[in-house]
Amino acid sequence: MPSQKATVYYTELESPIGTLLITGDGDAITGLHMERQASRPAMDEHWRRDDQRFRDAREQLAAYFEGRLHRFELPLAGAGTDFQKTVWKALREIPYGETTTYGQLASRIGNRNASRAVGLANGRNPIGIIVPCHRVIGANGSLTGYAGGIQRKQWLLAHEQAHMGR
Structure with missing residues (x-):
């Protein structure tokens, strides 16, 4: 069958x-x-x-x-490995309007030497924006790769910064 x-x-x-x-x-x-x-x-x-x-x-x-919502409350089921899902869960804990680095995210999940693996998992995030992979930047503060394009990442970060106090 x-x-x-x-x-x-x-x-x-x-x-x-x-x-x-x-x-x-x-x-x-x-x-x-x-x-x-x-x-x-x-x-x-x-x-x-x-x-x-x-x-x-x-x-x-x-x-x-519109700048009125800072945290999504939706059921999510992104397909990935256990490690990827751990990274994606950690992404959801990055506060609105803030950024973190790949190394900081690796430390947050308990493996400070996994920044490259975290970067790969971040890049495979299937649920952009809602799982805010755009909030992860390079160690030097640069806007590193983003599946939606660097211009969109820049827009999303600027948008959140502009609406943080709401």
Whole structure:
């Protein structure tokens, strides 16, 4: 008996940084991808648009872009290794409007020598913005790589800085 491919639910949301593609499995968000992002998945016949299913995510993202929301409260299910999931969990603990380095994040998860592995896990984060990988910078303060593009990373950081006191 051939295995049946699972349905991927999705919605698209216009934002100040372009159209966002949000995917889910029916229970949780599995991805948030930006336009022209290399890891953006290709749609096929198993994809079903369902804006209502993502109502909370759409509302919270809109509030984030308006500067009114500083922490997302959404069910997430990004696919990854245990190490990647540990890094992604630590990313969610970086306060709004603040940044940390790969080395600091490695220390935070208990392995101060794993900054390169942390960088790789950060780069494979499937749920951008909600899992704020944009808040991680180089040890010298530089804006290192970002799957959505450095300009978007710069915009997101500036946006958060501008709305920290709200």
